[in-house]
Amino acid sequence: MNMLRKTFCAAVLGAVTLAPVVSTTVFAAPVAASEQQATQNLVRQLTNLHSLSANFEQTTKSNGKKTVQKKGLTAQHLNQTFRGVMKVARPGKFFWETTAPSKQTIVTTGKTVWIYDPDLQQAVRQSLSDQVANTPALLLSGNTSQIMQSYRVSQPDHSKTYYTLxxxxxxxxxxxxxxxxxxxxxxxxxxxxxxxxxxxxVRFSNAAKNVSIPASIFNFTPPKGTDIIDQ
Known part of the structure; x- marks a missing residue:
């Protein structure tokens, strides 16, 4: 019995010795920046962005709730992907041209935004604030101090350049x-x-930072015969 007991114990100890060691890796949770740090970091990002040229793809989707038609936004914009080109020269100059599936141009050099639809031969003239919700990239051309006065900034991971306003x-x-x-x-x-x-x-591609952009890009004059609507 003693010999059997010794053999059994040896077998068990051998199994324990040969058992694989399971490694448990603990991943640290992201450390968020404070609001002040996040604001400073975003200001630094925007301050270093003097001009920008990029292609874009924009899609707007509804979460299922009943929506109300808003200036510059109609039901035809939902669940479609619009492609085009964007050009920004800070502060205040912005050019956004959708090329597919339909053509539309949004351009501003300051407080007034022009929205030109060549198919309808129509140009809408409205304030900058009304259009930001439809073209969020407009914030890239805004005055940094005004943006920071209007929004609270968070940075979920202080090591990543991702911000929420x-x-x-x-x-x-x-x-x-x-x-x-x-x-x-x-x-x-x-x-x-x-x-x-x-x-x-909005997803950007082929982005070029601090490139030379002709000032004429941001000047808009409605073509002859265009119906102008003030909003």
């Missing part, structure tokens, strides 16, 4: 706006959740 005003056209930057400081995507229960995603 939440309007301070309760009657804002959108709930929050998130933006991510690449290592070289160009935006890669933006996600906007508006007050109508819709999410707009």
């Amino acid at each position: 939440t309007p301070k005003a309760k009657d804002s056209a959108f709930q929050n706006l998130s933006i991510s930057f690449s290592a070289n400081g160009t935006p890669t995507f933006m996600i906007l959740n508006d007050s109508l229960g819709q999410t707009t995603t």
Whole structure:
């Protein structure tokens, strides 16, 4: 019995010795930046962005709630992907041209935004604030100090250049706006959740930072015969 007991114990100890060691890797949770740090980091990103040229793809989807038609936004924009080109010269100059599936141009050099639809021979003239919710990339051309006065900034992971802006005003056209930057400081995507229960995603490609852009790009004169609508 003693010999059997010794043999059994030896077998058990051998099994324990040969059992694989399971490694448990603990991943640290991301450390968020403080609001002050996040704001400073975003300001630094925007300050270093003097001009930008990029292609874009924009899609707006509804979360299922009943939506209300808003200036510059109609039902035909939902669940479609619009492609085009964007050009920005800070501060205040912005050019956004959709080339597919239909053509539309949005351009501004300051407070007034022109929205030109060549198929309808129509140009809408409205204030900059009314259009931000429909074209969130407009924030890239804004005055940095004004942006920081209007929004609270969060940075979920202090090591990543991803920020979320939440309007301070309760009657804002959108709930929050998130933006991510690449290592070289160009935006890669933006996600906007508006007050109508819709999410707009804008993805950028072929982005070129601090390039020379002719001033004429941002000047808009309605072609002869264009119907001008003030909003």
